[in-house]
Amino acid sequence: xxxxxLSDEILMSIEKPARYIGNEVNMVKKDIxxxxxxxxxxxxxxxxxxxxxxGIQILYDMFNKREDIYCERxxxxxxxxxxxxxxxxxxxxxxxxQQSVKDFDFxxxxxxxxxCYTNILQILDLSKIxxxxxxxxxxxxxxxxGGPCAYNPEPLAPFFDIFYIxxxxxxxxxxxxKYKENKxxxxxxxxFLEMAAQIEGLYVPMFYDVTYHxxxxxxxxxxxxxxxxxxxxxxxxxxxxxxxxxxxPLVPFIKATQDRVVLEIQRGCIRGCRFCQAGSVYxxxxxxxxxxxxxxxxxxxKNTGHExxxxxxxxxxxxxxxxGLINFLIDEFKGKGVNISxxxxxxxxxxxxxxxxxxxxxxxSLTFAPEAGSQRLxxxxxxxLTEEVILNGAKLAFDGGWNRVKLYFMLGLPTETVSDMxxxxxxxEKIAELYYQIPKDQRIGKVQxxxxxxxxxxxxxxxxxxxxxxxxxxxxxxxxIVNAKMKEMLNKKSLKYNWHEADVSVLEGLLARGDxxxxxxxxxxxxxGCIYDAWGESFDNDKWEQAIAATDIxxxxxxxxxxxxxxxxPWDFIDVGVTKQFLKNEWKKAKEETVTPNCRMKCxxxxxxxxxxxxxxxxxx
Amino acid sequence: MKIRIKFAKQGAMKFVGHLDIMRYFQKVMRRADVNIAYSxxxxxxxxxxxxxxxxxxLTSRGEYFDIEVYSTDNSKEMLKRLNDAMVDGMEVISYRxxxxxxKNAMSIVAAADYLVCFREGKExxxxxxxxxEQFMSQEKIEILKATKKSEVLVNIRPLxxxxxxxxxxxxxxxxxxxENNIKPELVIDAFCDYLSVQRKPFxxxxxxxxxxxxxxxGENIPLEDFGKDIL
Numbered sequence: 007x008x009x010x011x012l013s014d015e016i017l018m019s020i021e022k023p024a025r026y027i028g029n030e031v032n033m034v035k036k037d038i039x040x041x042x043x044x045x046x047x048x049x050x051x052x053x054x055x056x057x058x059x060x061g062i063q064i065l066y067d068m069f070n071k072r073e074d075i076y077c078e079r080x081x082x083x084x085x086x087x088x089x090x091x092x093x094x095x096x097x098x099x100x101x102x103x104q105q106s107v108k109d110f111d112f113x114x115x116x117x118x119x120x121x122c123y124t125n126i127l128q129i130l131d132l133s134k135i136x137x138x139x140x141x142x143x144x145x146x147x148x149x150x151x152g153g154p155c156a157y158n159p160e161p162l163a164p165f166f167d168i169f170y171i172x173x174x175x176x177x178x179x180x181x182x183x184k185y186k187e188n189k190x191x192x193x194x195x196x197x198f199l200e201m202a203a204q205i206e207g208l209y210v211p212m213f214y215d216v217t218y219h220x221x222x223x224x225x226x227x228x229x230x231x232x233x234x235x236x237x238x239x240x241x242x243x244x245x246x247x248x249x250x251x252x253x254x255p256l257v258p259f260i261k262a263t264q265d266r267v268v269l270e271i272q273r274g275c276i277r278g279c280r281f282c283q284a285g286s287v288y289x290x291x292x293x294x295x296x297x298x299x300x301x302x303x304x305x306x307x308k309n310t311g312h313e314x315x316x317x318x319x320x321x322x323x324x325x326x327x328x329x330g331l332i333n334f335l336i337d338e339f340k341g342k343g344v345n346i347s348x349x350x351x352x353x354x355x356x357x358x359x360x361x362x363x364x365x366x367x368x369x370x371s372l373t374f375a376p377e378a379g380s381q382r383l384x385x386x387x388x389x390x391l392t393e394e395v396i397l398n399g400a401k402l403a404f405d406g407g408w409n410r411v412k413l414y415f416m417l418g419l420p421t422e423t424v425s426d427m428x429x430x431x432x433x434x435e436k437i438a439e440l441y442y443q444i445p446k447d448q449r450i451g452k453v454q455x456x457x458x459x460x461x462x463x464x465x466x467x468x469x470x471x472x473x474x475x476x477x478x479x480x481x482x483x484x485x486x487i488v489n490a491k492m493k494e495m496l497n498k499k500s501l502k503y504n505w506h507e508a509d510v511s512v513l514e515g516l517l518a519r520g521d522x523x524x525x526x527x528x529x530x531x532x533x534x535g536c537i538y539d540a541w542g543e544s545f546d547n548d549k550w551e552q553a554i555a556a557t558d559i560x561x562x563x564x565x566x567x568x569x570x571x572x573x574x575x576p577w578d579f580i581d582v583g584v585t586k587q588f589l590k591n592e593w594k595k596a597k598e599e600t601v602t603p604n605c606r607m608k609c610x611x612x613x614x615x616x617x618x619x620x621x622x623x624x625x626x627x
Numbered sequence: 628m629k630i631r632i633k634f635a636k637q638g639a640m641k642f643v644g645h646l647d648i649m650r651y652f653q654k655v656m657r658r659a660d661v662n663i664a665y666s667x668x669x670x671x672x673x674x675x676x677x678x679x680x681x682x683x684x685l686t687s688r689g690e691y692f693d694i695e696v697y698s699t700d701n702s703k704e705m706l707k708r709l710n711d712a713m714v715d716g717m718e719v720i721s722y723r724x725x726x727x728x729x730k731n732a733m734s735i736v737a738a739a740d741y742l743v744c745f746r747e748g749k750e751x752x753x754x755x756x757x758x759x760e761q762f763m764s765q766e767k768i769e770i771l772k773a774t775k776k777s778e779v780l781v782n783i784r785p786l787x788x789x790x791x792x793x794x795x796x797x798x799x800x801x802x803x804x805x806e807n808n809i810k811p812e813l814v815i816d817a818f819c820d821y822l823s824v825q826r827k828p829f830x831x832x833x834x835x836x837x838x839x840x841x842x843x844x845g846e847n848i849p850l851e852d853f854g855k856d857i858l
Contacts, residue, residue, distance in 0.1 A: 008715075010639055015829045018684050023642040029714055031654070259643045259651060311654030311712070343657075343665050343673070366669040 028101030050125035058264030067252035078102035098132035117155035120517035121540035163211035172241030207241035247295035266314035283465035290620030323352035353399030371410035379429025431491035469592035583614035640716035678732035723854030735840035749830035
């Protein structure tokens with residue numbers, strides 16, 4: 007039996023020791039002496055979160071299909087173990103072999119959200135890998151980052167050797183082959199990074215120099231190494247039904263956040279919501295073939311024993327064969343005790359019919375995401391959902407027996423006025439009133455409308471990348487306006503309003519649109535003890551404020567300042583396909599309250615057609 | 628049909644808690660294609676019940692749960708299918724058909740065997756073997772047990788059904804189940820009290836060896852012996 011990295015004594019004194027033992031169903035076992043390359047794949051958050059991530063399951067399967075590579079997993083030790091590992095000087099280990107991360111060839115870190123940045127430093131630190139890429143030696147693993155936050159890698163630039171821009175299925179094997187070649191030739195770390203820089207989609211931050219104007223904006227962003235490309239082109243899987251997807255996903259012992267089979271039905275989104283980064287960077291939408299999905303659904307349920315399957319995509323209702331897929335799942339699996347969990351579908355007759363088949367109507371609630379309280383502001387953000395559609399959907403649902411509705415909105419969107427904010431309360435009220443139009447003897451109790459707002463954070467590669475973001479005070483005063491309006495509504499007892507603290511959103515704003523200078527702030531905050539910033543119990547805003555002050559970060563420059571469209575943005579060196587000109591036009595149209603039709607209605611000429619596939623070429627064969 | 632399954636839990640699996648082991652076996656049933664019965668209703672669940680929860684940190688060679696199935700292959704085939712669906716450290720030992728009128732395992736559990744071994748350097752004293760014999764020769768072994776309101780003295784000697792001091796471990800047969808229940812930890816607590824020594828943290832490693840149920844004539848017999856192999 008494998009020897010565990012942690013002693014019984016440690017494992018018995020921490021929460022959920024099963025986080026650290028590996029050995030899960032479908033864990034890949036390999037003889038370490040018979041592989042050439044060891045890859046540690048890390049999700050820098052706690053095990054239950056990391057194990058719920060589909061991307062790692064896909065890459066774990068992909069890497070391990072190759073006999074010469076052994077891919078293992080690493081997650082952030084929880085606060086209790088973190089403390090013990092520091093006190094007792096225990097190096098961070100991978101779950102499979104229970105061996106030190108430091109001894110691996112690669113440490114790959116998926117960067118899914120900004121608030122995990124200090125956990126990345128925790129991972130490096132506990133692994134005893136120098137935090138700064140320039141300090142690493144031939145004995146250290148190559149540290150490579152990927153995932154959505156890699157679309158603006160600059161705040162993390164000094165901590166990574168390489169960033170992988172795009173979808174992981176594409177160029178990893180090229181990179182690993184180069185690594186083996188370099189090792190065989192006795193090449194150095196630097197030699198390898200120069201080889202990596204020549205591969206499409208890979209960005210080696212130390213090969214670039216940035217200079218700044220006096221006002222703090224970027225003056226130049228230039229390669230300092232002949233092997234480094236001027237533009238890094240995002241990598242996309244174009245043949246999405248003929249690629250890596252696990253048949254045997256890992257099954258954790260402890261309950262993970264996503265404790266079910268996840269079937270990714272498509273990538274990308276046809277809709278052009280102007281606040282949405284995923285919608286922009288994963289363009290164009292690429293649908294997976296129905297037969298591919300049926301086979302994967304069957305295999306994954308069989309090999310995991312999960313009792314639930316869930317569909318995943320940015321907008322499942324837009325999947326053209328949704329009806330066929332859902333009917334297949336119900337016919338094939340419903341009778342075998344498998345629950346079918348549907349993602350937030352557009353509420354219409356079809357989805358309500360399906361939902362009534364797969365879930366208990368009385369226990370479930372309906373979800374709408376209008377995102378903004380007025381049609382005017384919904385036009386600004388290009389959210390195609392109209393009040394009429396929402397009310398029709400709600401009416402259908404109430405007739406079908408539902409009586410709970412959840413509504414999601416954002417506060418702080420560009421051009422927002424008081425009447426947009428109050429519109430949140432008014433829309434909630436209209437939905438409640440609709441319910442009470444049903445004759446009393448046909449109603450099932452009271453209606454409950456829960457409206458939640460999050461604070462808008464402008465993201466790179468969206469038309470709002472130039473927008474001013476609100477301050478904490480502005481956010482909170484907006485939430486109070488909504489709350490006060492809710493209290494004025496006739497059916498206020500049926501309405502509930504939730505909003506969050508604004509501290510984290512402001513920090514997220516700094517990290518999302520930050521440049522290389524923000525790396526100092528992250529490092530400073532980490533040295534002050536910040537980790538697990540995404541977790542309320544450990545987030546410490548005072549320490550972050552201290553770090554911001556100590557590293558001379560002007561929050562107005564990064565947060566509230568509206569950028570000039572001619573300014574060099576920190577992420578401009580990345581080519582995501584969607585052109586800067588298109589984003590500028592969309593930013594202009596947003597201010598003019600003009601909508602842009604979705605990709606299936608009319609091509610907007612965003613630029614991603616150059617990838618040669620997906621929705622851009624539907625019905626064009 | 629009622630089936631009783633016996634399994635072992637070894638190695639790193641001792642860190643997986645009881646509830647997670649239940650979830651693990653629910654998924655095993657699907658992977659091994661066991662034709663298990665489900666309850667009615669909107670979210671049906673498998674008809675499965677465990678005999679006696681095992682604490683985190685303990686290994687076992689004799690854990691049990693009962694299931695209800697609509698149909699089954701023979702025991703040999705089912706053992707193979709179940710064991711093909713196991714992870715390292717988990718092994719299904721027997722798969723037996725119970726008489727239709729059997730009570731479930733949990734309701735008949737009466738005793739369990741344990742092997743308790745002191746970790747090196749964590750023995751309570753050097754002559755612990757002789758001392759343990761002396762400790763057990765007492766007529767009463769009283770411990771303070773916290774109740775909702777206060778503390779009461781409880782005599783645990785009758786709950787230690789038998790014992791045997793072995794080369795490097797203590798074998799204990801302890802009352803287990805809903806009526807009387809004690810754990811090896813408690814016996815070692817009492818032993819250290821008797822020696823007037825402070826217990827060292829993480830001093831013992833315990834393994835459960837077998838669980839017994841009370842048969843109709845009042846005898847304690849291993850739970851698996853209530854059923855028969857399907858040939």
